[in-house]
Structure formats: C-alpha cells, structure tokens
Amino acid sequence: MNSKLKTKLIEIARTKYSTDDPSHDFNHILRVLSNIESIVKEEKADLDILIPAALFHDVVNHPKNDPKAKFSSDESAIVVKKVLENIKEYPRHKIAQVEYAVSVCSFNKGIVPNTLEAKILQDADGLEATGAISIMRTYASAGQMKINFYNQKDPFCKKRKPEALQYALDLFYQRLLKIKERCHTKKGKKIAERRTKFLLKFLKELEQELKGE
Template sequence: MQDEIIDRAIEYVSTLFKGNSDGHDVQHTLRVYKNVQLLLKSYPEADSFISLLSALLHDVDDHKLFKTENNFNARTFLKENGLSRELIDEICEVINSVSFSKNKGKTPRTLEGQIVQDADRLDAIGAIGIARTFAYGGRSGRSLDDSIQHFYDKLLLLKDEMNTGAAIKIAVMRHEYMENFLKEYHDESTK
C-alpha cells in the first residue's frame, strides 16, 4: 500500500510541475527524493514512508509556485490516498520544516524533518545548485550578478546548516565546488 502511494505521489508531482523549468520542477523533487533515499541508509531508525512522501510533496505548496494555504495541495493528495489525520499532520510538519527562508537556523523537531531538509538543501548546492540558481534567476529576471549574490545570501550558508552527518559529508564537497566556481566567475569577470 505504501509503495502504491509513493508511486501515485511521483505521478502527482510529475503532473503538477509539468512545464516548470525554473529549478523547482519535477526533476528537483525527484533528486530530493533520491537524496532522502541515500540519507535513510545512514538512519534506519527514521520512518522511511514519512521521509519519502514528504520529499515528494515538499514543494507542492511552495509560495513561489502556488497560492495555497495550510498545505492545501499536500493535504488534499494525502486525504485522497487514505492517510490518517495524524499521519497527514506529521508529513505536513516535515514539509513545513524544509524551506530555507522560513527555517533559517532552525533544526526540525524530527529526524525525518532533518533528513528531508538536508536532502532539499543538498540539491541547492554543488553543480546542480549552480544550474538551478541561474534557471530560477533567468525566470525571475535576475541579472548574472544578482544570481551570484544568491550564493552569498543563501547557498554558501547551507553547508553549515546541515543536520545530519551523512549530509554534511556530501555538503562539504558540493560547497567546495561552488567556491571554485565563484572564484572562476570572478576571475573571468575582472579580465
């Protein structure tokens, strides 16, 4: 039953994010899902169903994409798939702990929340993070310099905001990649 709900969630986000190419697309969601799968290997005590379903639904009510309140899209999907109110509330708590702007400096209460928050933040850094920054910047009318500023405002802070040891190891390498990119960018910009 849980596997079927996960499969339906993948179909749901694939439909919901169809045509989105600003870095908050279905590919982003699936990478976060895969990051959660990877992190769960280090934390077998975490509830994998809550973690995986939260990863898949973490952006379905993102304020940058949708004008919903109280996790309307996530709650609707979860209710339609027969989850209990308690489980829906747990998943929504995890979802609500993911956003950087709303949770900067905050550690999610549950291990599941920590894993999903880390998985999302891992997708914001490294080579993928660089690509997503410019995709979102282009869609939002940001200049290259404005997009570069986003590295200093958010992306370079994420390594030190990770919750789990497993995520920290990955974040260190991706952080170094971004630093090298920024050095090259600045070198090329001043020549």
C-alpha cells in the same frame, strides 16, 4: 513504504508540478528523493513520512520575489494532507508528521525541526541549494527574473552586503555557501561540504574568467 504506494504517490505528485519553472519542476522533486535515499542509508527514518513529504514539499511555490512566497510551505502542507486523506492505504496517523515536515521544510523559515524526518527533508532540500545543481537553479531564476549575473564593480561581495534579488551571484554569499552549516544529519553535512567545495571552485574560475583569462 511498499513500491505500489510509492509509484501511486509519484504519479499523483508528477501531475501537480508545472514545467514553467525549471528550478522547481518535477526533476527537483526527484533529486530531493534521491538525496533522501542517500541520507537514509545512515539514518533510521520513516519513509512513509519522508516520501510523500518530499514529493509534495514544493507543490505550491510562489516566485521568490512574490510577497506570497513565505506561505508556499504552509500551502503545500495543506495540499499533501488532502492528497493523503484520499488514499485509503496510507496510514492516517502519519499524515500530521508529513504536514509538519513540509511546513518547516524551507531553510529560509529558520525553523529547526524537531522530528528526524523533517530534519532529513530539510537537509535533502537544502542540498538543492549547493553544488552544480544550485548554480543551474540560481541562473535559471536570474534568467526568469531578468536580474544581473553579478555586480560589475564588486562581483564577489568583497566590500558590500549581498543583495540576491539584484545580483544572482550574491545568492552564493547570502545562502548557498552557508547550507553546509545548517545541515542536521551527518550524511547531509558530508554531501553539502563536498558540494560547497565545488561552489568555491566555480567562484575561483569565474574570478579568472572575468579577467579575460
């Protein structure tokens, strides 16, 4: 993709993200783009598809605890389609693939994508649910939703099933620690593995701190 079109798309996308949810603001989008740039160093993928898909993949984003949450990806796909249709210089035959990548993006949907670009987008977005970044995002959501940091009786889910809408730390066990297994690309997996090690260090440190140490 030429840099003029990329800049144009970035500027359109930037206006569409609110600053109300720091877990899904435009910095999240810029990080996903940055993850994509790392992954495509090792994969021959089409950036014409990947860049708009990354930029608009969260443009509609209902809160996690809202029943409409499951429609966010499909609604985002409709938005990106309309945006690209209005840009003359964007190749029309690639629009459907952008839509597809956006609509299957969320790991939560459980869809294994069948195009390389959709796989890369899913990996790049999945990486946002690992490492230091996922800790920031998890606890910002906990603050917004006013839920507990952890279950006081069993913080590390040793004897119970994780309940991430009740206890923020449970999301580690329900989702964050599993991201590495779901990555499709070699590079995505490699990054996820290092980030997962950091999550385990965080849990170890927290365990010590909860003992007053």
